Amino acid sequence: MDTMVVTAAAPMREVGSLWDGLNPNLIASIYEVDHHGDPVSDVAPILRCPFVDDANLEMTFNWQSPFENSGAGSLTPSLSAMLQSGMVQPIIENVRGVLSSDERKKFDESTPGGGWADQTAAAAEHARGRTGITKLNSTQVFTGMAPIKLDVTLMLRAWRDPQAEVEDALNLLMDWAMPRYLAPEGTLLTAAMEWAGSDNKTATSLVEAALPSTAPALLAVKYKQRTFAPLVIESIGVPLNSPSDSAGRFVQLQLPVTFATLTAWDGAGWEGAQPPNGFNVNHGGLYGNVQGLPSY
Secondary structure (H helix, E strand, C coil): CCCEECCCCCCCCEECCCCCCCCHHHEEEEEEECCCCCECCCCCCEEEEEECCCCEEECCEEEECCCCCCCHHHCCHHHHHHHHHCCHHHHHHHHHHHCCHHHHHHHHHCCCCCCHHHHHHHHHHHHCCCCCCCCCCCCCEEEEECCCEEEEEEEEECCCCHHHHHHHHHHHHHHHHCCCEECCCCCHHHHHHHHHCCCCCCHHHHHHHHCCCECCCEEEEEECCEEEEEEEEEEECCCCCCCECCCCCECEEEEEEEEEECCCCCHHHHHHCCCCCCCCCCCCHHHCCCCCCCCC
16 A cells, blocks of 8 residues: 655745735735744745635633532422422322311321411412522533634635646645645554564654654634634535636635634633734743743
């Protein structure tokens, strides 16, 4: 089985179409970064293209009420619901009607302050419309958040050269999204055997034997003076029925892409993405607190 390697687009400073006359803030710049959000190279290619349709930044914060089941309703949920809704009173009346006169008199005489059935019915009526929820057992606690999602649609269009303006841009994007290298075979057992039989028994070689493949690239997206990094590509849609020239090269593509932050962000990560300076300037960005740099 041959080694699987993804072919990248030709190295260049900028990849994509010319968008003369369009406000620069409407042109997104996508480039490769390391896990700190810093560009990997000054000569690495940058994909420049506008976002069309919707460009949504989605954040999900998980808040839960861990004490909501600590009330009386958690012990006897059916009885509690019947009391609060008033449905238990007809049952009490039916039970009282089933008892003989002697039995009713016996219950009434054994209950000081009035008849047993009457007091029970009154208590059940008093429970109607009441609830066991309180400010304490409804208090929410923060249990975490997922990485931030960025859903966009990239526009690639050829004005002069479909290969340079669309095809190379598509190849570059796919090169970033796909694993850099996939080992043709290998399990933990075969990796251990290969490492044991190797003459170069180092910690680095052990890692390479256990993890033989290379993950996809980390990216940054700069749009409207905001820089989001590091990001990963979670999904790409390539509409193969898009317009093309006589040679089959695409002349226009609208690519729905979902980016996601490498980790969940805190306040320092969000502040670091804001204009005018962008990511990782005043406080170390995403890893500011870990690196001991000032944070907001």
